[in-house]
Amino acid sequence: MKQIVSILLVAAIGILIFSALYFSDETLKFNEYGNVNLDDRVSEKYIDKSVNGNTEEIIFGETQNAESGSANMVTSVVVNYRSFDTLGEVTVLFVSALGVGLLLNGKRKRKNLKDAPNFILKQGARIIFGIMVVFGVYMFIHGHITPGGGFPGGAIIAASILLLYLSDDEFRVKLSAAKAVESTAGSLYVIVGLLGIVLAGYFLQNFLPTGTVGEVISSGVIPIVYMLIGLKVGSELSSVIDGFLTEEVEG
Amino acid sequence: MDFILSVPAIVVGLFAAAVLAYLLTKANKILGALITVLGSGAALAAMLMLKGDINSVQSLGALGFKLTDYGWFFSVLMLLIFFSVSFFNLYWMKKIIHPAAYNFLYLVALAGTVGAFTAKDFIGLFIFWETIVWASMFIIPFGKSRNASVVYYAFSAFGSLSMLFGILYLYSKTGSFDIQYVLEQASMNTTYALVAFITIGIAGLVKIGVFPFHLWLPKAHGNAPDTFSPILSGGLVKAGGFAAFLAVIVMPSYKVFASNALFLGRELAMPVPNYILVFLGAVSIVVGTLMAIKSEDFKKLIAYSSVANGGYIIIGIAIADSLSVGGAFMHMFAHALASAAAFLSAAAVVHRTGTTKMSELGGLIHRMPLTYLVYLIAIISMAGIPPMSGFISKWMLFQSMIGKGMVFTAAAAFFGSIGSFLYVFRPLSAVFLGQLSPKHESVKEAPFLMQVPMIGLSLLTLLFGVFPNIVLRFISDILKTAGLDGLTLNGLVISGTNGQLNPSLVSLIFGIGFFIALIIFIIHPKSRKVDLMDTYTASEFIYTPELLHYSYAFYAPFERLYENAPSTEKWYAALIKKIEEAGQLVSYTFFNNKPRIIVFWMVCAVIALLWGGSL
Amino acid sequence: MIQYFSIVLMLVGIYGLLSQRNVIKLIAALNIFEIGLNLFIVSIGFVKDGLVPILTSNNESSAMLYVDPLPHALVLTSIVIGVGVTALALALAKKMHDKYGTYDMDEMGGK
């Protein structure tokens, strides 16, 4: 009965959504999949990096001092044009990690794994851990030229920590260290934003030279911010992981 | 006109006195109560001195004050009641849970009354009107019931919010709050006139406690602190008469309706809306009378009698000719004095005995003769017997009803008058006559300062019963400014539609009759005094005085008739129950700790929004 | 097509919320809903024949046809928010399990 009602309701809402999106006879229409004209959208200027009046084409490896120096346009949106959202998003993660910490508080110890990990697993995981951390760091350092960035980079670092947790039933991150990293990174992000006010006029405004599009050392504050985000996300997710893989000690 | 002696000064002064009373009561309770006496007395004196300034306009910030003649009439009446009652405050400080708040609210309510009656603008009227409501709403629970205050507030809020609706609706149409201007404009448009009539009329009906809004009176009056019941019944209820007067006469809606065929009943002597008022008035006379007969509680009984008397007032105003409206005004005046006096004597009895249950009292005439006399005069006036002022007003109302040929209404009114003999006699006999309960052997007469206002009110009742034309001349002026004909008054004589009344002559005859009766009473041999417990049945002594009480099951044969009668009280109780059940249902349905239930409602709502929105 | 699929995924999530009472399943349903939503958002940025919005040595000019980069950025934010909420929800679930000894919302009692 419950299922039937649920299915009926879901079907009803589905029909209404579909008909409103795809079978509407209104003049103003929902643009169907792929059938999009970017000239109508604000994103057109993100691609051309022409928000502040640039009229020239952006060429990979040639253009210098564009308003956003990132070759990865998504990154330029994330860390330049809509950097404030990103700050918010970092805050979300920050506050939920904090919430997890508050909920799963007290003196804790590791949960016992079902099968005690053997020596090879432990050592092997450590090797892979190193590779993963390097890969994570690579992700956020190269966020402005290749796919990736602070968030995936941080997630990969956290994954490497998770690997250690799973392969070693004694391993724990030092929570205070994680907190310190997370807090420092967060504060620095805000400070970068405030420096924007001081040095360039607006919060989170880029105050470093943006260099040449496509080079590693380019695009102003993006690598710095992504690094901070990567560290922050990595440490936050690690502390969340710690919360779930430990249990409260009685007394 | 300087500010020192003006209406805004009185209002501000009363507010200031309220604060002062609050602070002083903290220091010394009696001192604080004294402020209420002095404050209301000073305000009364100031208002009396302002008689020459009728129609003057002052303002206090955005609030305008205009002293109309009817406003002056009501203000003086109100101040008189508040002043009289304030003497009792001195003795009540120990019995009230928040004496400081009581004194404060007492004067705030008074300031609100004066402000409401003298407001130039509707919005000022409303503000002061609501000030009265909230001030009295806090005083009522100091008495015996907390629930009474809620009932009082709910009814009052219904009335005043209906008035607010009307005021703001008319404001949006006429662009003004000025009472005179707005009512003029409203009288030119039938819709506006109807809105004003209904909304302000409802406010009046609720306040004066006309059926079906009468329920709050017995609750509030019966349970309020004993010193505040006279204010409610004698004073604040009359504000309803004020609102009804505004809606019917000042506007004047009766002319609007009379000129519109839509409202003219074929067989009726008046437009339909007015007739509805008359009908409601007649119903409340009957209901009030019947319920009063049934009441066990002294104060509730007087409260129900206020319902019945409110009916007379509404009928008088709704008939809208000079005799009836004049009668209504006179009745407000007479009833205010009488009911305040009756409640005050009840308060005096409570002060000495601590109860208002009639079955516990009795024989107090031996201990409190003066209180008895005051009560006697009050009920004679309420029952409309000469030579009290209540007789004059009822005579005028009957004249008018008969003159209009309104047989049924007049029948209801007569029923009310006769019924009032039944109910006013009961407390008289139960409380004052009969045998003294052994508990009350050592009861003393009310203290002197209580006697002052009681005697004062009784004398006024008697004075205006013998020489009513003192008041009626002023009422006649009010009627003239309101566009009605004046009353026909010659010297001591009042002329009605089919007869004349010389109250002084009537009083004289009554006086002679009374004198003869007195002589017979004195020369007649006295009967032997028997103590209440001086009896035994079947060789056993009885120790429960209640069973032997004179008024025990006084109207038992009548009361059986009530059992199956429809009751508004039950209807309201059922309504509240329904609302509460609906509330529980809402709370149970939508507020669940199971996410899926709430998600269910959410999805349903989204479906409704999408589907309804795209229709 | 992928867009239809994403909406269907969202509906599946809603179905889960409507029919499940296990805390973990509810969290899973929320996640399914979020994934559907994220896919939907990405899909509105797709431009037919558009390139990945990254300038590389192959696609080196901004004048070429790219897909809309903005929804990608939005989705990134949305995913992270989803992660945060899920983490919090799981922590709550754990705490509730500690307290009530069950993951079943109905068995936790209370009004």
Next chain:
Amino acid sequence: MNTSFIILLIAVPLGAAFLSVLVKKLGKYFLGAAIGFNLAASGILAYDYVSPVIYEIGGFKPPYGISLVLDEYSLLGILLLNVVFALIAIMACKYIKKYEVVLSVALAALNGVILTGDLFNLFVFMEISAIAAYILTTMNKNIKYTFNYLVLGTLGSGLLLFGIAVIYNMFGSLNIMDIQNRMAIISYPVAGALVLPLALIFTGLSVEAKLLPFSGWARGVLKDSNSLVGTLIVSAFSAAVLLAFGRLIDSLFVMSDSLLIVFTVVTVGTLILAEIAAFSKKNLREILLFSSIAQSGLVVALFLQGLKSAALLVLINNVISKMILFTLAAKIGEDNGTDKLEDLKGVFLKNKVLGFGFTAAAMSLIGLPLFFGFIAKANVLVSLFEANNIWLPMVILIVSVIEGAYVVRMLTTLWNTGEEGELAKAEDAKQYKLTNKVRLTIIITIAAIAIVAAGILPLLQMNDWFNFDILSFLTDGLGGV
């Protein structure tokens, strides 16, 4: 005017939050500093306010970058929010321990919700504030209600995001003003096509704004919350969300007639049903939370009618009075172990000052004259009548009677001891406790005096106070200082 203060309202609390994790011991000082800064900054912004300012974050001009909008509306919002937030934090500071960071984040997010001019950014801030609220509500005894709240809140914000995505697809922009402009230049009617996104956005915001039937979480979360959490949610959070709601309705909601009707039914239905539910309740906090839901319904209904100023007055009245009422209700509940009205007869005899504060707030809530609520109510009715709306005033007034009845019941019970039919006696209140806290008393007194003053001064000063436009008052009155 230094426009940087606009962003600092958000950045400083955020920075304080990040830093206080680093130096845990200084957490409360950081929070205090952030709150103090925000108070000062909003004061400075109000003092210097001349005309609307659009702050371009990152130096990218709108609609491309995210922008914050400081106009009369958001200025009023941040003033209200920061003051209320500060007062609540001071009054309930004993609960703050361990939650300083969450509160800082919540402060930043709520300021962001009010200030932001970007749809997606609004979503982000809504979500941050919601998560902060989830965490705060774990302070309650029963965390399963928090889970409930979390599920609904997440679903709601998901739907909000869905709506935003559809809007973006249709108009190609996320900046609220830009979308408004783009709508304005379209020559054909757009209302029909907007039904889906508007309904979704409405749903999403309604969950947080506590409209029925989206507010199922509210009762469980609030009915035994303490004076920090509960008060924050019924006043500060609700104010911010309603202000955002109002801004969106004002700028984006191009509604077809039928959609307007459906929305109005939901909001007015919320008003009626929640007041009825409040009437049926016997516990202080439950009464107040339902009343809060009802007031939200009224505010949104007024926004839908286009009566911004009236809605804001109702909102301010509700936020301030609910702050006092809920704080005291929670305190009474905590001191006496119950907040059941029947068990608290005459509790104010123990602490009359707090009782007066409660009374003033309650009377303002029901809109009695000489209290601020009356100014708000008169404004609502006058503006509704001027918009030729007759039925909504009727509904509001009838509902006011119900509201008045339960508020008066609350007041008379809390002030007077004694069973029904007995005289109230002061001795009967001995068993109650209502401890005196200096901070609490001072704040409640000041707030109560403010409510009374704001109810009387307009009557004495302004001839057209019933047409009081709070937005232009802010420019003329405060800007001209």
